[in-house]
Amino acid sequence: MTRRLGLAVAVNLAPLALMWLLGFALMRIAEGFSAPGTVRESTVLFGIVAGALLASKIKARVALFLLAIFFAEQGSLLIAHLYYGFACVNGGPVQVAILLASGLGVIMGAVTNRRRIVAAP
Numbered sequence: 001m002t003r004r005l006g007l008a009v010a011v012n013l014a015p016l017a018l019m020w021l022l023g024f025a026l027m028r029i030a031e032g033f034s035a036p037g038t039v040r041e042s043t044v045l046f047g048i049v050a051g052a053l054l055a056s057k058i059k060a061r062v063a064l065f066l067l068a069i070f071f072a073e074q075g076s077l078l079i080a081h082l083y084y085g086f087a088c089v090n091g092g093p094v095q096v097a098i099l100l101a102s103g104l105g106v107i108m109g110a111v112t113n114r115r116r117i118v119a120a121p
Contacts, residue, residue: 045078065110076098
């Protein structure tokens with residue numbers, strides 16, 4: 001039982017680690033070139049997508065759920081920054097509101113699609 005739990009934890013941590021490492025490395029590269037903030041945010045979004053692809057491939061459901069929340073939050077923040085600019089959107093209350101809305105959206109999507117019957121090919 002302990003070995004099985006350890007395997008499940010490792011399977012779910014691998015995509016999250018990939019997301020963090022790739023996003024961090026790309027963010028540092030973008031900072032080195034003095035890229036605009038929206039480009040730096042896009043690099044983090046790329047790391048999230050790479051982690052989600054790995055999670056989907058190895059069937060890490062918990063990691064995929066968390067990465068969906070991160071993707072919704074980072075994507076919404078990127079769109080807000082593109083539209084309104086950094087000065088208008090930065091700040092704790094805005095970021096918390098976007099994160100909560102993203103989390104609730106992913107949770108509601110998961111709950112409403114849980115009983116969906118998939119047709120056999």
